[in-house]
Amino acid sequence: MLVPGDRVAVDGFLATVRFVGEIPNWPNETAIGIEWDVPERGKNDGSINGTRYFSTLHGTKSASFVKLSKLQPRRSVMDAMVYRYASDESLANESASLIDHFDLTIGTKKVESYGFEKLSRLQADFRNLETVTLERLNVAVSSPIDSSLHNLQVLDLGFNLLDWPNLMQIVLQLPNLHTLKANGNRWTRFQGCEPCLSVHTLHLSACDLGNCEYTPKLLSCFPRLQHLHVASNNLSHIEVCRLELLDLSDNSFALLTDAPRAKRLNLSYNDLHIPSLTDSSLQIIEELDLCNTAVSEWSEIDNLAQLRSLTSLRILNTPLLDSIDYDSAISQIFARIPSLVKLDGTVYTTKHRDNFELYFISKVRSKEWKCPQPLWMSLCAKHGLLTEESTPARHLPTPTRVEVVFNDSRFSATLFSSATVGKLRGKISRKLGLSVLEFQLYAQLGHDTEHLANDQQTVAALGLASPVQVKLQPWESGLRQQPYWIKSGVAH
Template sequence: MFFVSLHSVYCIWFEPFQCKRNEDELEIIQYEAAQRTTSVDHVSCRQVVKGLQYFSGIWLGVEWDDPQRGKHDGTYEGTQYFKCRHPRGGSFIRPNKANFGVDFLTAVKGRYGLNEKQDAQNGIENTCVFGKKTVEFVGRDSIEKKQSQLHRLVHISVHECTVSHAGQKEEISGTCANIRHIDLSKNLVAYWDTVIDIASQVPNLETLDISGNKMKFPSTSISKSSAFSKLTTLALNQTEITWTEVLLCAPGWPVLEELYLTSNNITVLERPDNVLQTLKLLDLSNNQLLDGSQLHLIGHLPRLEQLILTNNGIPSVHFPDADFGCKTKMFPSLKRLAINDNKISQWSSINELEKLPSLQVLECRNNPLMDTEKNPETLRQLIIAKISQLEVLNKSEIFPDERRGAELDYRKIFGKDWLAAGGHWDPVRNKPSEEFLAAHPRYPSLCLKYGAPEEGELKGQQPLTLKNQLLSKRPEMVKAFPSSMTIQRVKGLLYRLLRIPGSELKLSYESSKLKGKEVELDNDLKPLQFYSIENGDSVLVRW
C-alpha cells in the first residue's frame, strides 16, 4: 500500500516497537509491510515504522524516493529504527502527515468528474450573474455527463492520482467494461499483485503504463493467467524491476509487443527462454548494462524490431558469431537501434553493426566516436559507407545519391591503404591483410559494386581555393563580396566560373587566424556574415 500527498511519495515498512519515556508506554501501531505514502508534497519508499524513543506518540520511519529529502539512514541517537538504501534517505514523520491513497475506481471517478461533491456544485458552477441577469453556460453539463459515463471510456489516465489498491472485487469490471488503455503512472502501487488485481477486471486491456511506482515483484515464476491476455504494450519505467523479475512475470504477457524498462538500474540480462517471443520493441535506456556482450543474451528474440539502449555506458558492440563480411544470427528482425549517449569510441563497433541482417535505422549521437572527425558531415558519410542497409541515420533520411557519394568517397579515401595492405586490381593478386579487412570490412564489397579504385583516382588532390588556385588559372579578377551575399549566390558565381552546378558544390572556409580548421558553409540561405568570414579567409570548393 502507498501513501501520498501532492508532490511526494515514499514507501515504508511498519513493525511493532515499544519504548518508554517517563515510564509511560508509547502507543504502538502495526501496518502491512511495504506501504507507500506521500507527505508534505514529497514521495518516499519502503522502510520500517517503530516507536521513536524520547518523543511521545506514534512516528513513521520513511525513506524518500529523493534521498535529498532525508536526514539520516534510519538511525537516531545511536538506535537504528529502520534501514535505508541511501545513507541519508530516511526521516521520521507523524501519521497524520501521510496519505495512504485511494482505490482505482475512486481515482477514475475523481479524474473524470463523477463524484458527489462535483455534482452538488454543478448548479453553481454552470451559472454566472451579470448585474441582475443570470447567464447559464450551455454545454458543460453535457460534457460532464459524457465523461461520467465510465462504461464508454476506452482510454483512462489516473496519472498521479494516489492510486494504491484495486478496490472491491469486480467493481472495476462492472463500471468500466470497455477500458483498453490505462495510464497508472506515478501512483502508490506497492505490489505487482495489485496491478494484476486491476488488470484482471479489464479483459480487453491492450496498453498499460505503470511507470514511477516502486513495486515489489514476485520472486518465483508467475503462472499464466487471463489478466494480461490481450496486453501488447507495457511500461515499467522507474519501478526498480530487475531483468530476472521481468522474466518471472513474462509468462503472463503472452502477446506483448512493446516493453519499456527505462531507469531501473538494470545491470545484468538473462536469456529469455520461451517468453517475450512476440516482443517487437524493447526500451532499456538509462540503465547500467556497461558491457556490450550482455546484448548477446537477448539477441535471439525472433521478432524484435526496435532496441533502445540510450545511456547505458556501453563501450563497444560486437557479434563474435559472424566473420567479416558475414551476417550474425543475432537480432534477425532488428530494424531500429538507438545507442545514443554511450561510451562507444572505436570504429570497430560501427563495423559490427554491418553484421545485423535487417538494420535500417540507427541513432548513435553523443558517443566519443563522434569526436574523432572534425567535420560532422564526414563522420556521417563514413557511417553510411560502413553500414550497407542503413536508410536513416540520426533521424535524417539517407537518399540514394548521398549513399552513392559516401561509398565512392570511402572507396577513394582508403584506396592507398588498401593497396598498401595487399589489395590489387587483379582479382588473383588481390589479397588485402586481415588487419585491413577488420578496419574496413565493407571495402571488398564496395570494390565489387563500383570497381577497384584506379591509380589516377588515388593521387592526392588538394581542394581549390578561390584566392590562390581557382582565379590564378584565369585572367585575374578583383571582385568585392558583400557580407550580406548568401551562400547560394556565391555558388551561382562559381557556376559561371567552373560550369559546375551549385548542387554538386560543397563549400567551406578556412580562417586566416585559425589555420587548418575548416568550417562548412552548409546553409545556402545564410549570408557570409553568418559564418564570420573576414578579409583574408579562404573559401574551399569541392565537388
C-alpha cells in the same frame, strides 16, 4: 495499519515504508520509517543515535522518519476515476468512498447515496473513455471496476502507491486494455495471479526493477507483450522473450550482447560497447538506438555490420562521433554497415549511399582512414574499382568544401553533391547554436543575389563547384545578429 513494504506519499513525494513503531524522539506516537524514491530527500540510513530501525537500499542518506499525520490520503482506483473524470463537480467532490462497490444493484449504498441520475451520467461519461490517466493521484487500492470502463484501452497508473497484486486486480478487470503504464511505482510484493492476455504494451520505467527480486515474475504476468519500456531501472540484465520494441535506455548494460533481443532496441544512455556479434539471434534487430553510449572505436561499427537486418541507427553524442566531423562520420558509418538506410532520424537514398561509399574509398586510398580488408574488397568490387592504389582518381567523388565565416571565427565542412540546402542550413544551425527559423540564406551569384528558400534544392544545383558566397541574414522577427557569409569551393 501500515506495514513494511507499503507505499506512501509525503508532500507529493513517494516512498516505501521500512519501519512502523515507536522511536525515542516521539514517545507514545507511531513513527513511520520510510525510504524515499528520490534518495536526496533522506536524512539518515534508518538509524537514530546508533540504533538501527531498518536498512536502506539506496545509500546512507535515503531514509527519514515521519509521523503518521504527515502521510497523504490514499485512494482506490474508482475514487481516482471520479476525482479525475466525473463531469458533475458535486459528484467528484463527494466525500463518501466508492471503494465498496461501484455498480447499479438496487439497494446498495451507492444507489442510495448518488441516485440513479448521477450514476447513470457518470457511467455514460466513463463508457466513452478509451484512454485514462490517473498519474500521481495516490492510488493505492484496487476496487471492483464498473462495467462502463470495459472499453478502456490505455491506462496510466504511473507514480502511484499500488503494489503488484492490486495492480493486477485492476488490469484483469479491463478486458480490452492493451497498453498499461505503471512508471514510477515500486513493487515490494508479489503473489500468483492469472496472466493478462490483452496487454501488449507495458511501461515500467523508473520502477527500480534492478533492486526488485520479483522482476522476472512481474513480466511473466503479460505473456503476449510486444512492447516493453523499462528505462531508468538500474538494470544490467533482464530476461524477456523476443519483442517488437524494447526500451532499455538509462540502465547499466555494458555490452550490446547483454541486452535481450527485439526488432526495435533502445540502449541509449547506457555505458556500453559493441563486441563482436556472433549470436544469430541478434539478427532480429532492425532499429537500434545507441545515443549517449560509450561507443568509441570504428571497429565497434564494423561489428554492427554483422546485424544483417539493421536498417536504422541512432548514435549521436558518443565519443566516436564527438571525435570527427559529422558528415565524415556519416560516410564511414554507411560504408561500414551495408544494410543501413536511416541514420539519426534521416533516411538516405541509394544515391547518398554511393556517394558516401566512394568518398570513404577515396579517404582510405589517401591513407587518412583505415578499412578492414574484407570491407575494402567488397566496396571496390561494388563500384568497379581496382583494389590497388593505382586506381584513377576520376572514379572517385569530388566533394565540396564549404567555409562559413562569422566575424572573426570560421568553420568548414564537407558537402556531397547530393546534399540539400536544408542539410546546409541544419549544419549551420548546429554549429552556431541558431534555430533554423532565425535566419535566411542568400547566394551571391555574380552580380545577382538568390534567396535559397527551397530546402529540397541540392547543393550541386547552386553551382558550388565554382567559388560562391552564401550570406545568412536574420529574419526580421528573429534574433538581430551580424550577417554570416559562407565561401564555397571544390575540396582538394
